[in-house]
Amino acid sequence: MTTGLSFADVACVRGGRLLFEGVSFALAPGEAALVSGPNGTGKSSLIRIAAGLLPAAAGHVEGEGARTLLAETAALDPELGVAAALRFWARIDGQAEAVEAALTAVGLADLKQVPVRLLSTGQRRRAALARVVASGAPVWLLDEPANGLDTASVRVLEALIARHRADGGIALVATHLPIALPDAREIAL
Numbered sequence: 450m451t452t453g454l455s456f457a458d459v460a461c462v463r464g465g466r467l468l469f470e471g472v473s474f475a476l477a478p479g480e481a482a483l484v485s486g487p488n489g490t491g492k493s494s495l496i497r498i499a500a501g502l503l504p505a506a507a508g509h510v511e512g513e514g515a516r517t518l519l520a521e522t523a524a525l526d527p528e529l530g531v532a533a534a535l536r537f538w539a540r541i542d543g544q545a546e547a548v549e550a551a552l553t554a555v556g557l558a559d560l561k562q563v564p565v566r567l568l569s570t571g572q573r574r575r576a577a578l579a580r581v582v583a584s585g586a587p588v589w590l591l592d593e594p595a596n597g598l599d600t601a602s603v604r605v606l607e608a609l610i611a612r613h614r615a616d617g618g619i620a621l622v623a624t625h626l627p628i629a630l631p632d633a634r635e636i637a638l
């Protein structure tokens with residue numbers, strides 16, 4: 450079983466409107482794709498189709514390996530400390546021991562006891578990214594991962610994606626902000 454993610458002639462309809470059709474690509478271990486396009490063209494919808502949260506109107510999505518989604522909200526308990534909130538999900542993924550390293554990777558180790566509700570916008574985004582890192586899933590689906598991040602944090606994000614790919618992971622990234630993804634496939638909507 451090899452990690453992979455492929456779209457074959459995928460179309461997306463929302464609210465009775467065709468957003469895109471004929472989207473095809475295949476990502477092998479270590480590869481990435483960058484989904485770009487103006488507001489409302491369906492970048493988030495494409496990511497949701499990849500996550501299995503939205504059915505494709507036509508075509509097929511296939512691939513091996515667990516997928517993890519970074520979307521607008523991270524579903525982290527606002528009352529819990531960041532580490533405890535992350536451990537809730539990491540335990541479900543069988544990755545409880547991965548939380549500390551993930552917090553360090555996103556630069557939140559010093560804030561691990563701070564309740565999620567007290568985090569700044571960018572810190573909350575980094576916590577969401579830590580959830581992705583700690584998941585251990587080989588296929589990362591990242592919807593606007595740079596939103597709310599300062600320049601240094603975008604560099605951290607880029608480094609984390611690069612490390613994930615070097616470890617054989619896959620990244621499908623929808624963004625309207627520039628993110629360096631060397632040799633990424635371009636999916637322009």
Ligand SMILES: Nc1ncnc2c1ncn2[C@@H]1O[C@H](COP(=O)(O)OP(=O)(O)OP(=O)(O)O)[C@@H](O)[C@H]1O
Nearest residue numbers: 463464468486487488489490491492493494495625
């Ligand atoms: N649940 C829904 N029902 C009907 N239409 C929807 C629904 N969700 C999104 N849409 C519509 O689908 C279109 C694409 O939305 P989507 O969020 O995928 O675009 P996007 O390219 O990610 O946009 P942005 O760059 O603004 O984030 C929009 O016109 C939106 O109004």
